[in-house]
Amino acid sequence: MDIADRKRILRDMLFARRFEERCYEAYVERRIGGFLHLYSGQEACVQGVMEAARPGHDYVITGYRDHIHAIRCGADPKAVMAELFGKETGVSRGRGGSMHLFDAAHRFMGGYALVGGPFPLAAGMAKAIKMRGGDEIAVCFLGDAADNQGTFHESLNMAALWKLPVLYVCENNLYGIGTRIDRSTAVVDQYRRVCGYGIPAAQADGQDVEKVFEAARVAVEHVRGGGGPYFLELLTYRYRGHSMSDSNAYRAKEEERMWSGRDPVILLRDRLIEAEAMTREDYKALDTEVLEEIEGEIIAFAEASPAPPVEELGRYVWADDGSCRPGGAG
Amino acid sequence: MAVMMYWEAIRRAHDEELANDPMVIVMGEDVGVAGGTYKATRGLYEKYGPERVIDTPISENSYTGVGIGASFLGVRPIIELMSVNFAWLALDQIANTASKVRYMSGGQLSAPVVIRSPGGSAHQLGSQHSARMEKVFMGITGLRVVTPSGPRQAYGLLKSAVRCNDPVFINEHELMYNLKGEVPDGEYFHPLEGSELAREGRDVTLFGYNVSVHWCLQAAEVLAREHGIEAEVVDLYALSPLDRAGIARSVSHTHRAVIAEEAEAPVGVGAEVMAVLNEECFFELDAPPLRVSARNVPIPYARTMEKAAVPNAAEVVQAVLALFGRA
Numbered sequence: 001m002d003i004a005d006r007k008r009i010l011r012d013m014l015f016a017r018r019f020e021e022r023c024y025e026a027y028v029e030r031r032i033g034g035f036l037h038l039y040s041g042q043e044a045c046v047q048g049v050m051e052a053a054r055p056g057h058d059y060v061i062t063g064y065r066d067h068i069h070a071i072r073c074g075a076d077p078k079a080v081m082a083e084l085f086g087k088e089t090g091v092s093r094g095r096g097g098s099m100h101l102f103d104a105a106h107r108f109m110g111g112y113a114l115v116g117g118p119f120p121l122a123a124g125m126a127k128a129i130k131m132r133g134g135d136e137i138a139v140c141f142l143g144d145a146a147d148n149q150g151t152f153h154e155s156l157n158m159a160a161l162w163k164l165p166v167l168y169v170c171e172n173n174l175y176g177i178g179t180r181i182d183r184s185t186a187v188v189d190q191y192r193r194v195c196g197y198g199i200p201a202a203q204a205d206g207q208d209v210e211k212v213f214e215a216a217r218v219a220v221e222h223v224r225g226g227g228g229p230y231f232l233e234l235l236t237y238r239y240r241g242h243s244m245s246d247s248n249a250y251r252a253k254e255e256e257r258m259w260s261g262r263d264p265v266i267l268l269r270d271r272l273i274e275a276e277a278m279t280r281e282d283y284k285a286l287d288t289e290v291l292e293e294i295e296g297e298i299i300a301f302a303e304a305s306p307a308p309p310v311e312e313l314g315r316y317v318w319a320d321d322g323s324c325r326p327g328g329a330g
Numbered sequence: 331m332a333v334m335m336y337w338e339a340i341r342r343a344h345d346e347e348l349a350n351d352p353m354v355i356v357m358g359e360d361v362g363v364a365g366g367t368y369k370a371t372r373g374l375y376e377k378y379g380p381e382r383v384i385d386t387p388i389s390e391n392s393y394t395g396v397g398i399g400a401s402f403l404g405v406r407p408i409i410e411l412m413s414v415n416f417a418w419l420a421l422d423q424i425a426n427t428a429s430k431v432r433y434m435s436g437g438q439l440s441a442p443v444v445i446r447s448p449g450g451s452a453h454q455l456g457s458q459h460s461a462r463m464e465k466v467f468m469g470i471t472g473l474r475v476v477t478p479s480g481p482r483q484a485y486g487l488l489k490s491a492v493r494c495n496d497p498v499f500i501n502e503h504e505l506m507y508n509l510k511g512e513v514p515d516g517e518y519f520h521p522l523e524g525s526e527l528a529r530e531g532r533d534v535t536l537f538g539y540n541v542s543v544h545w546c547l548q549a550a551e552v553l554a555r556e557h558g559i560e561a562e563v564v565d566l567y568a569l570s571p572l573d574r575a576g577i578a579r580s581v582s583h584t585h586r587a588v589i590a591e592e593a594e595a596p597v598g599v600g601a602e603v604m605a606v607l608n609e610e611c612f613f614e615l616d617a618p619p620l621r622v623s624a625r626n627v628p629i630p631y632a633r634t635m636e637k638a639a640v641p642n643a644a645e646v647v648q649a650v651l652a653l654f655g656r657a
Contacts, residue, residue: 059403093436102435109402110435114426120392121427124399131353131381131405138399154392161387316433317472318571319440319495324474326493329486329519 001051001210003277009051009209010272011286013043013265016068018290019077020240022299023067023084023098027244031303032084035113036098037065041239044264045171046072046141048212049232052220053139053167059107059125061118062141064099065238066111069141074106077294078301087305094308095316107136115176116149118142119168123155126164126229137223138166144190144233145176156197156229163228167219170233171206177242178250191233199229206234207262237262331512339481339513340370340446340502343488344408346517348378351406354492357384357397358410367412368448368507394420398428398441398497406492407443414449414463414501421466428497429472444491445499450541450592451629451640452504460629460636462593464539467499468570468602474522475570477501479543481511483567486520494522501569503541525573527580531562534586534650537577537603539566542590542641545622549590549646559650569599577603578610587619588649592640595623620649 001009020038027036039046042065050072053060062069067084071077075091083090084098092102099113109125112118122140129136146152147170159166170190174181187193191201200222204215212234219230237259241248272278318324334342347354356371356378362385365372375383386393390411397407411417417424428441451460467475474496478484484502491498528543529550536546543565550561564580566573581587587607589600600621607619622641629639651657 061399090436092434092438095436096434100434102438104435104438110431110439112427114422117395117422117427120395120423121399121402123392124396124401124405125403126399127396128400128403128405131355131400132403150389151392151395154387154389155395157387157389158392158396162384316435316437319432321495323442324490324494324496324522326490327517327519329490329521 001213003272003275006268006272007277009047010265010268011290013047013209013268014287015290016043016047016071017265018294019071020067022294024240024244026084026299032098033086034097034099035064036244037242038238038240039065039068041259041263042171042173042206042236043068044209044212045169045206045234045236048209049139049141049169049216051213052216053137056106058136059109059129059138060141061109061122061125061138062111063115063118063143063146064111064113065143066099066101070101070103070108070111073103073108075101075103075108078298081298081302082305085302085305086307087302088308089301089305116142116146116151119146119151119155122166122168123159123164126159126166127162129165135224137220139169140166141169141171143176144170144172144174144181145184147190147193148176148185156194156199159229160197160199165223165226166229167223168229168231170231171236172233173236173238175238175242178246180250189233191231194231199231201231201233203233203235206236207264207267209264209268332515333510334481334513335507336481336484336509336511337369337507339485340488341372342513343485344371344374345377347408347489347492348374348382353404354406354408355382355384355400356408356410357386357393359386359388359412361385361410366410368504370410370446390416390419391423394445395423395427397443398423401441401443402439408492409443409445411445411447413459414447415459415461417447417463424473424497424499425470429470433472440495441497442495443497444488445497446488446502447500448502448504450503450505451636454631454633454636456631457628464501464569465593465598467501468572468599472496473570474498475501476522476568477540478567479538479540479565480509482513482518483520485513486518487522487567489517490519490522493519498522501540506541523568523571523573525576526565526567527562528565529561529563531560531584533559533561533584534588534653535562535564535580535584536646536650537564537566537587537589539569539599542592545590545641545643545646548643549650552643552647553650557651557656559654561650566599572602572606574606574610577606581607582611582614585614585616586653587615588622588646588653589619590622590641590646593624594626595621596626598623617653620653622646622649
């Protein structure tokens, strides 16, 4: 990873942070509704993995904390924000919302709101890739708490049995909604739980994007090279509550301070400053540029966009392409 | 027209669709090497190989999810759930994902999966292997539900379901796999919507689906022979979307209706058809419609009790006689 890469990544992660924090404000302003799960603190995870994978080529699927995953796959941040605002110009045309972002053109195959639901979907996409004979892989990002669902074990078993090209990335942020991992999970190290399926697994520092990248490179190479599934656990932390309806009262302030001392954006920033590739003033200027882009372009676009037409309420429920009347049946 | 058994008709549809499109796959418990619990996939593992006729572990929710995920990328999976009672385990993937993914993605993804599964009381299978679930599935918007009453429909509905870009649930019956009937020699796609007139009549409409169509037909014979009542029998092979117009058309002609269903009455097919009658043709009715349904009990094991729990043709006859004030 050279200096130019690091600078680009720093901007991406800073953008992700500012984007999410702006979502927080928009939610308080009641311009975003429903449930909103923010990614602040976890930026290095999806960033590092997608540096190793091929965005727009590999198929990516995740849970409901999905804004930055969509953007890292290539979704237009304006269309992501418009979706959160419930607009027709949104990535899911205003039908999905924060938890259901989709951008099939960039192979971002969606955010899903049932914990653990995407595990088998990712294995299925990998099965399709194998049948088609392409060099893509399926990447499934989920949190540590999803590993307590049956779908985790069922899907790992099938992925290993059928040697499917799927990379499971566990973003272990230590909390399942408001319950700390050691209070819900007998084995806290998630990568250790995978050995029962004969799947290679690793654990990496999810706050250091370069370490994430190195670990993900090994993982992606394994999967793309035909080695079957791989499980990568990234140790990370979310700054905000589980969702906006969460007061975050269950966490010790000391714990929060400890993690904010290992902030993924600041970590990389300081590394660049130390390498004399950037000054504090440069960083401030970058921050200003990012904030202006978000306010001037992204928020403005989302606000100005029209709501989906209510007359189209029933569209997309059923196939409207004639496929369900084959051979003129019916 | 060749006469074949229900299972043979399903097997033929599988075979033709596997041959027609290399992206069609079959998955489920024992569908491969064992050839399917009800022989619906016999010989297909040998013909199409383990990558396309896939024996799955006993993980209903996740192998259904694997099929759904594969369908996002153009695979056309036919998933067999060995018993509809196991479909409860797969409801998360069916109801939360397959039926909603096109909608919540604003039209970007579809889940063109076919899920086949038999249910119903067979021979003393006990409470956890005898339930019917059609009423659960027909309440899921975005999921098509069809239920063949004979080999022709079993063949043609599966063929159509595989080509359809919506998820389709095919409700079969454990007692019907050896039922014989004529199936067209040439390729035949049965409509996934609508209903079929199984018998013409003028005095009362008997609505049935799957096994209860046969109860209705048997009842109609008895009613004609012994009571001078000419019953029309309408086969509701499509439970979702339901043929509202067809239901109203028949009752506007006969002015009386009995609905026969194998499941318990609450929130069932009978309740739904009665609601349609209310909404579409209430003033055509000469008498309140009646339902013939299972007793409100889990299906018991003991032979005599099982028989008493599930309706039959005689109960349909009794209901019609009650409608005419002759019971």
